[in-house]
Amino acid sequence: MIVGAAIVRDGALLAQQRAYPEEAAGLWELPGGRVEAGEPEEAAVRRECAEELGVAVEVGGRVGADVPLPGGKVLRIFAARLTDPAARPHAVEHRALRWVGPPDVGDLDWLPADRVLVPDLEKLLRDTGFA
Numbered sequence: 001m002i003v004g005a006a007i008v009r010d011g012a013l014l015a016q017q018r019a020y021p022e023e024a025a026g027l028w029e030l031p032g033g034r035v036e037a038g039e040p041e042e043a044a045v046r047r048e049c050a051e052e053l054g055v056a057v058e059v060g061g062r063v064g065a066d067v068p069l070p071g072g073k074v075l076r077i078f079a080a081r082l083t084d085p086a087a088r089p090h091a092v093e094h095r096a097l098r099w100v101g102p103p104d105v106g107d108l109d110w111l112p113a114d115r116v117l118v119p120d121l122e123k124l125l126r127d128t129g130f131a
């Protein structure tokens with residue numbers, strides 16, 4: 001299971017641009033990663049956000065349906081928000097970070113699995129931003 005965080009602040013979604021591997025470099029994804037054995041999914045979301053962005057997040061409900069990934073894995077997205085709204089996420093292992101507003105969510109060059117989730121991400125931004 002791969003979990004991802006749809007972090008929303010002031011009506012914008014945090015996206016990050018992969019630096020590796022070659023075939024994914026330059027494409028955009030949500031913060032996240034592999035759930036460790038025995039680790040609750042929400043805890044994995046918090047851990048990955050701390051590792052990748054250096055920020056604490058609160059984790060809300062699921063966003064969209066599970067998306068199958070190559071190799072039999074599954075991508076599951078959770079709504080999230082910064083515990084401290086003034087915190088500044090930074091790219092620890094990614095090429096770039098961007099806060100994307102609703103008009104631009106569909107225009108980003110997403111990883112294929114994330115592209116499937118664009119309508120759900122747009123809906124999240126239209127709604128409360130924190131399910």
Ligand SMILES: Nc1nc2c([nH]c(=O)n2[C@H]2C[C@H](O)[C@@H](COP(=O)(O)OP(=O)(O)OP(=O)(O)O)O2)c(=O)[nH]1
Nearest residue numbers: 002003004029030031032033034069075111113114
């Ligand atoms: N984090 C994340 N991974 C995604 C997304 N969409 C998507 O297809 N993936 C894929 C890419 C990778 O094959 C896998 C997770 O990779 P990762 O590099 O973030 O996970 P990780 O830190 O646990 O793994 P690793 O770098 O140690 O190999 O899920 C997404 O939105 N966020």
